[in-house]
Amino acid sequence: MHPGRYQGRGTEMMPINARITRIVDETPSTKTFFLGLTLDGKPGQFVMVWIRGVDDIPMSLSYPDAITVQKVGDATSALFKLRKGDSVRIRGPIGNGFTLSGKSILLIAGGVGAAPLAPLAEEAKGKKIKVKTLLGAKTGDELLFVKRYRSAGDLQTATDDGSEGYKGPVTELLDGLDLREYDQIYSCGPEKMMSRVLEVAKGANMASKTQFSLQRYIKCGMGICGTCCIDPSGLRVCVDGPVFSGETLVDSEFGRYARDASGRKVRL
Amino acid sequence: MDLTTDVGGLKLKNPTILAAGILGTGAASLKRVVQHGAGAVVTKSTGVSPREGHPGPVLIKTEHGFLNAMGLPNPSYHEFVRELEMAKGDVPVIASIFGSDAREFEEVALGLSKASPDAFELNLSCPHAEGYGATLGTDPRKVKEIAKTVKNAVDVPVWVKLPPLANIAEVGLAAQEGGADAVVAINTIPAMAIDVESGYPILGNKVGGLSGAAIKPVALRCVYELCAALNIDVIGVGGISSWKDAIEFIMAGATAIEIGSAVHDDINVFRNISKGIMQFLEKRRCTLDGIRGVAQK
Ligand SMILES: Cc1cc2nc3c(=O)[nH]c(=O)nc-3n(C[C@H](O)[C@H](O)[C@H](O)COP(=O)(O)OP(=O)(O)OC[C@H]3O[C@@H](n4cnc5c(N)ncnc54)[C@H](O)[C@@H]3O)c2cc1C
Numbered sequence A: 001m002h003p004g005r006y007q008g009r010g011t012e013m014m015p016i017n018a019r020i021t022r023i024v025d026e027t028p029s030t031k032t033f034f035l036g037l038t039l040d041g042k043p044g045q046f047v048m049v050w051i052r053g054v055d056d057i058p059m060s061l062s063y064p065d066a067i068t069v070q071k072v073g074d075a076t077s078a079l080f081k082l083r084k085g086d087s088v089r090i091r092g093p094i095g096n097g098f099t100l101s102g103k104s105i106l107l108i109a110g111g112v113g114a115a116p117l118a119p120l121a122e123e124a125k126g127k128k129i130k131v132k133t134l135l136g137a138k139t140g141d142e143l144l145f146v147k148r149y150r151s152a153g154d155l156q157t158a159t160d161d162g163s164e165g166y167k168g169p170v171t172e173l174l175d176g177l178d179l180r181e182y183d184q185i186y187s188c189g190p191e192k193m194m195s196r197v198l199e200v201a202k203g204a205n206m207a208s209k210t211q212f213s214l215q216r217y218i219k220c221g222m223g224i225c226g227t228c229c230i231d232p233s234g235l236r237v238c239v240d241g242p243v244f245s246g247e248t249l250v251d252s253e254f255g256r257y258a259r260d261a262s263g264r265k266v267r268l
Numbered sequence B: 001m002d003l004t005t006d007v008g009g010l011k012l013k014n015p016t017i018l019a020a021g022i023l024g025t026g027a028a029s030l031k032r033v034v035q036h037g038a039g040a041v042v043t044k045s046t047g048v049s050p051r052e053g054h055p056g057p058v059l060i061k062t063e064h065g066f067l068n069a070m071g072l073p074n075p076s077y078h079e080f081v082r083e084l085e086m087a088k089g090d091v092p093v094i095a096s097i098f099g100s101d102a103r104e105f106e107e108v109a110l111g112l113s114k115a116s117p118d119a120f121e122l123n124l125s126c127p128h129a130e131g132y133g134a135t136l137g138t139d140p141r142k143v144k145e146i147a148k149t150v151k152n153a154v155d156v157p158v159w160v161k162l163p164p165l166a167n168i169a170e171v172g173l174a175a176q177e178g179g180a181d182a183v184v185a186i187n188t189i190p191a192m193a194i195d196v197e198s199g200y201p202i203l204g205n206k207v208g209g210l211s212g213a214a215i216k217p218v219a220l221r222c223v224y225e226l227c228a229a230l231n232i233d234v235i236g237v238g239g240i241s242s243w244k245d246a247i248e249f250i251m252a253g254a255t256a257i258e259i260g261s262a263v264h265d266d267i268n269v270f271r272n273i274s275k276g277i278m279q280f281l282e283k284r285r286c287t288l289d290g291i292r293g294v295a296q297k
């Protein structure tokens, strides 16, 4: 993997029109949109979704042919208004995606961060890799893809309000685990959660065996504009990421700040 | 073989420069481009107040090149000045700035001067931000006034970046009269694309600017005419992705070249172009000065 290259190069797809074939209500705040086409993507890769007349936004693949969206603002609200038969324009898959390795893996997912990790769990299971998942959300009914994680392996849940599973941050479940039992640790979710995962992994000398999927403001999604570059490496989240090894993220902006649409730094 | 180039008041290790608005939002990515061989880097254009830019899509790839309408997103010079300070290092860093009139240009230039950029590049050429860029750059009087105002305000070289125009030499002369140390040509060409499924213009801003291989012949003609008409250095930009493209611009008379869209295929494009130029010159047993402007017949 050469970080300087656009990973999608060569196989890069021109945008295509995708007609929504099915919409599934996953939790009160998230829906899955099946796109009626199979993107040749791997878990952790994303697509740029153009909601016509509104915006073009990054969404991870939650299935080979679907995205799972949390409603947070303009574009996601517009997406929520679409019905079966409506269409969006899709470009992707983009980015590097997770690299699956080892015989036993640990996943730590928070909120809609569970979307890109669920297909990874399933791929791992298919390859007879042992999967353990720690899944967190604000409330029990916001826990995403519980069934998928459970059928892929062992699942422990945590909620902020204690309505299901452990009451407290999902990262506190790490205290009960021996990280050395896992060959690779994958995480996606709120950045404070992920940076805690990295801290714990670092403490166990396992930073190099962690992979995180980052969220940064993505504009062009082609590695040209520079909006999503992270300090101090200057790597582009859109094409050099969005998945980075914990080793790359140690002593970086990760967990501390990000930039908004104008480029201003915002504390996390 | 030595590729050292004196251009617009700066000394560069090689004549490849990162173009404005490409990987230029932060110090870290500018430095990464330097690691990939750029002889100098130009920052993203900065203005007086923060702008989030246009809604997406802001950049699309067509069969014939890239279309963008970023909308000049920037955190304002108040915040960017710190980033600029950190960007300074092994190669010259040129601050690209924009404003709606001479006073705004002056304000931004003075604000960023605290970080001691090696030069300023005045964006008088962005085609898709109402009241900025090309709105000013098509008017020779305004170009001269803005160049003169910034030149008087700062003590580093001032470059003026021009839009593709039929009368580009006239506007270039205005920049020269205003005291510019170099002109940079060209910015993107006004353009658009329409989604046939829905009838929507694809860019969030509906119209934007074309860049990449498709605009090279247009840029080359602009550079050719500027070089014939001006005494100051001309920096070529538009569709350059290989050493051959670069040599063409230098033969047209360009002193140095800027590279934008081509980082999409390979961020190492700067090193590759330098290497290619070097091999070309060695084979020909000549120098950059020896081939510069040979097409001006
Ligand atoms: C690689 C990647 C994968 C993602 N995958 C998913 C996913 O699978 N499911 C999901 O629900 N969300 C995902 N997101 C986040 C999603 O892109 C944003 O929630 C969405 O863009 C919000 O748009 P909006 O107009 O509704 O919100 P806005 O009102 O515009 O903004 C709300 C917040 O969303 C974020 N945001 C807005 N625009 C962007 C953008 N262009 N790029 C990144 N962040 C943005 C900002 O933090 C902003 O504060 C992903 C983000 C990235 C970078």
Ligand SMILES: Cc1cc2nc3c(=O)[nH]c(=O)nc-3n(C[C@H](O)[C@H](O)[C@H](O)COP(=O)(O)O)c2cc1C
Pocket: A220, A224, A225, B019, B020, B021, B022, B044, B045, B059, B066, B068, B070, B072, B096, B123, B125, B126, B161, B186, B187, B188, B210, B211, B212, B213, B215, B237, B238, B239, B240, B258, B259, B260, B261, B262
């Ligand atoms: C995404 C993008 C953003 C740009 N932003 C700026 C900018 O902020 N200021 C500017 O003067 N030119 C800007 N440009 C224009 C480029 O600097 C360059 O003039 C143009 O793209 C032609 O060169 P190229 O074909 O090598 O890309 C931008 C171009 C692109 C593609």
